Amino acid sequence: MPNLPDAVLWSIPAFVLLTVLEIVSYRIHPDEDAAGYETKDAATSIGMGLGSLGFDFLWKIPIVAIYTAVYELTPARVPVLWWTVLLMLLAQDFFYYWSHRGHHVIRILWACHVVHHSSRKFNLSTALRQPWTSLTVWPFYVPLIACGVHPAALAFCSSANLVYQFWVHTERIDKLPRPFEYVLNTPSHHRVHHASQGGYLDRNFGGILIVWDRLFGSFAPETERPVFGLTKNIATYNPLRVATHEYAAIARDVRAASTWRERAGRVFRGPGWQPAATRPAVAPVAETAAEPAA
Incomplete structure (x- = not known):
């Protein structure tokens, strides 16, 4: 198995440089309609991103053990060649779509993913606002391992997918030419995904490709300006509360449930x-005739 790089770690300098350039662009050419940057919000996003690196390393221990066990049990083997890597990237993006969609429609999974949507800003630092409980993601990729994809190859494809999504978190790029908008996930499509308006909710789940959304009925074009954040926003910049607030809400609701x-x-x-x-139940009221006057 060839050594494949961790695309996320190698891309950190580019993340920092591009974020700084975007901040400078807002200083030079402010946009009153854009969400822009706010210091505390950006600091929280960056802190969440740094924290996710540590927690992801921790979660990798049991996940790698499970993936390795599945890989050893399956007789299938996918060689790592340039063209098979492209096919693996395509397959990983397909399963990413279903993982992402599942994390929007199942509340315990949403408790993990809600972190990424918790900012009312939409800029490159928002891309770094990653969850600390990504242990919920691994089951969606078991079919790939069962088909003979090596766990290290899957890790590379996942990191490449995440790196691609960094640049789509911006308001500084308008719509791209139609062929790109039709096939790829773009800033316009991802702005819809992060919006809190009713018509935009639970749309555009694609990672690299937007074709999955077009195929499976979850696509929405950007028509009106998005309002970013949650339908019920949180008023905190505390990274621990950002990471756990929905789990706490679930616990409160479960305690209050009667059945x-x-x-x-x-x-x-x-x-x-x-x-x-x-x-x-409301008992029916019997109609009675008026009593005759005395």
Whole structure:
């Protein structure tokens, strides 16, 4: 198995340089309509990104053990050649789409991913606002390992996918020429994904390619200016609270639930799920004729 680089670690200098350039661009050419930068928000995003490096290293221990076990059990083997790497990148992007979509529609998974959507700004530093509980992602890629993709090759493809997505977190790039917009995930498509308007919610899950969204009915074009953040925003810059606030909300809802069905719904249904309201039965009022006057 050839040594494949960790694309994220190798790209950190480029992340820093491009972020600085974007900040300078806002200083030179302010945009009153753009979300722009705010010091505390950007610091929180960068802190979340640095923290995720440490936590991801921790989560890799059990994940690599599981992937290695699956890889050893399967007779399939995919060689690492230039053309197979391209196919693996395509396959990883396909499974990324379903992982990303799953993390929006299942609340316990959303508790991990909500971190990335918690900023009301949309700039290159927002791309660094990564979760600390990414242990929820690994099951979506087991089919790739079972098909003979080496865990190290999957790690490379995942890191390449993440690096690609860095540049789409900006308002400084308008729509690209139509062929690019049709095939690739672009800043315009990803602005829709980070928006909190009703028509934009749970749209444009693609990592590198937007074609998955077009195929599976989750695509929405950018028509009106997005409002970034959550439908219920959090008022904190504390990285620990940013990383855990939805888990705490789930725990509160589970404690307050009156049935096991509701408890399961609070964990495994969508983020906005509410139990059906129980309406008390109202006894019908019998109609009576008026009494005759005395």
